Amino acid sequence: MSRPSERADAQLLDERSPLAHTRDRFRVPDGVIYLDGNSLGALPVGVPDRLARVVEQEWGDGLIRSWNPLPDGGGDWIGLSKRVAARIAPLIGADPADVHVGDSTSVSLFKAIVAAARLRPDRRVLVVEPTTFPTDGYVAAGVADLLGLELRWCDPADPLAAVDEDVALLALTHVDFRTGAMFDLPGITAGAHARGALVQWDLCHSAGAVPVGLSDADADLAVGCTYKYLNGGPGSPAFTWVNPRLQADARQPITGWMGHASPFAMARDYEPAGGIGHWASGTHPVLALSALDAALEAFEGVTVEQLRAASLSLTDLFLELLDERCVPRWPEIEVVTPRDHARRGSQVSFRHPDAYGLVQALIARGVIGDFRDAGAEPGIARFGFTPLYLRHVDVHDAVDHLVAVLEGEEHLDPAYASRNPVT
Ligand SMILES: Cc1ncc(COP(=O)(O)O)c(C=O)c1O
Numbered sequence: 001m002s003r004p005s006e007r008a009d010a011q012l013l014d015e016r017s018p019l020a021h022t023r024d025r026f027r028v029p030d031g032v033i034y035l036d037g038n039s040l041g042a043l044p045v046g047v048p049d050r051l052a053r054v055v056e057q058e059w060g061d062g063l064i065r066s067w068n069p070l071p072d073g074g075g076d077w078i079g080l081s082k083r084v085a086a087r088i089a090p091l092i093g094a095d096p097a098d099v100h101v102g103d104s105t106s107v108s109l110f111k112a113i114v115a116a117a118r119l120r121p122d123r124r125v126l127v128v129e130p131t132t133f134p135t136d137g138y139v140a141a142g143v144a145d146l147l148g149l150e151l152r153w154c155d156p157a158d159p160l161a162a163v164d165e166d167v168a169l170l171a172l173t174h175v176d177f178r179t180g181a182m183f184d185l186p187g188i189t190a191g192a193h194a195r196g197a198l199v200q201w202d203l204c205h206s207a208g209a210v211p212v213g214l215s216d217a218d219a220d221l222a223v224g225c226t227y228k229y230l231n232g233g234p235g236s237p238a239f240t241w242v243n244p245r246l247q248a249d250a251r252q253p254i255t256g257w258m259g260h261a262s263p264f265a266m267a268r269d270y271e272p273a274g275g276i277g278h279w280a281s282g283t284h285p286v287l288a289l290s291a292l293d294a295a296l297e298a299f300e301g302v303t304v305e306q307l308r309a310a311s312l313s314l315t316d317l318f319l320e321l322l323d324e325r326c327v328p329r330w331p332e333i334e335v336v337t338p339r340d341h342a343r344r345g346s347q348v349s350f351r352h353p354d355a356y357g358l359v360q361a362l363i364a365r366g367v368i369g370d371f372r373d374a375g376a377e378p379g380i381a382r383f384g385f386t387p388l389y390l391r392h393v394d395v396h397d398a399v400d401h402l403v404a405v406l407e408g409e410e411h412l413d414p415a416y417a418s419r420n421p422v423t
């Protein structure tokens with residue numbers, strides 16, 4: 001059966017969706033079709049009350065006592081990072097005991113890359129993919145500089161070709177932030193292991209939207225942000241996963257007191273906490289972690305398989321409507337997201353000579369996606385599909401708006417001639 005292009009058919013798909021009920025777990029503003037959850041997830045409804053409680057009662061009334069459990073069941077800030085890790089673990093196919101949450105993505109990448117390099121002291125090369133999110137390359141270059149290593153760029157079409165006996169670590173982003181293309185995580189992990197190298201995965205554009213299966217793949221290290229598909233809020237803390245087989249030997253470089261075996265012994269010398277505990281550095285951000293903890297409640301009762309099925313159904317529909325209604329009339333639209341399910345994350349991107357104007361004109365109509373510079377023109381219009389709160393009718397309506405923008409040449413409005421620096 002060919003897929004629907006009528007709105008009523010999209011409605012039917014929504015009625016049958018096992019995730020139809022989860023949209024109510026979010027505050028999506030009226031009149032907005034939100035296709036930017038791959039940059040900043042929408043606000044889960046439980047977050048404002050949780051933050052108010054933590055600020056007013058736990059911080060305001062409980063004060064320092066709130067680091068320990070309070071009689072009313074609140075507080076226990078000291079265990080917050082672990083509680084959040086336990087919510088994230090099933091979404092990335094990991095054991096909660098192997099996940100740390102608390103630093104920014106960039107800092108987490110730094111810690112993981114240094115630890116990986118130290119695990120392979122005889123190997124002097126870090127391999128990074130050149131189209132990865134910039135911070136991944138910048139941090140790897142910083143580590144190479146710090147440790148006197150070589151940074152080697154790989155071919156995105158064949159990252160393993162760059163991995164030889166000199167390579168300590170292959171650091172890849174699982175789902176590409178521009179195109180939405182997804183690497184074969186188990187296959188590449190196995191290939192790198194066969195060459196004696198470790199692999200680190202950046203899961204920023206994967207966690208909460210696509211199956212990751214870190215333990216099953218026997219990956220080495222992984223880092224991901226929590227403000228995209230995990231909806232933790234702007235700048236919410238990142239997670240780090242370390243394979244238990246590496247934890248005893250892995251040494252992360254920011255040896256702060258919270259990663260000490262007994263922080264409150266206030267000992268002079270650093271003694272790493274066992275297991276993933278060593279990956280903590282300083283005091284964790286309690287307000288941000290509290291928001292994230294409440295946000296992750298939106299995943300309760302939802303399986304990774306359901307998320308993936310819904311995400312593919314949404315991106316399939318968007319691609320089909322683009323093919324049916326847009327590309328034949330405006331052939332300058334060049335879809336850059338893989339059609340193959342096995343190679344697609346949870347976003348759809350296309351190049352267009354006026355991609356920036358298109359995105360701005362859509363935003364003016366309440367359809368929020370974003371623009372990404374692709375290094376060379378044409379730039380990329382990018383649309384993320386968060387399965388917990390997006391419906392097929394939203395996809396249908398978004399394409400209606402796109403057609404209207406193109407027909408009315410709204411994207412050529414001179415107001416869009418200069419770009420906003422933060423997009
Ligand atoms: C793949 C990837 N890595 C890292 C980051 C960001 O790192 P940070 O959270 O430190 O800003 C992003 C997005 O901001 C990203 O898309």
Ligand SMILES: Nc1c(O)cccc1C(=O)C[C@H](N)C(=O)O
Pocket residue numbers: 038039040133177204422423
């Ligand atoms: N982290 C961001 C920020 O502080 C401002 C604006 C955007 C972001 C993003 O997350 C960008 C995002 N990682 C991307 O894929 O482009």
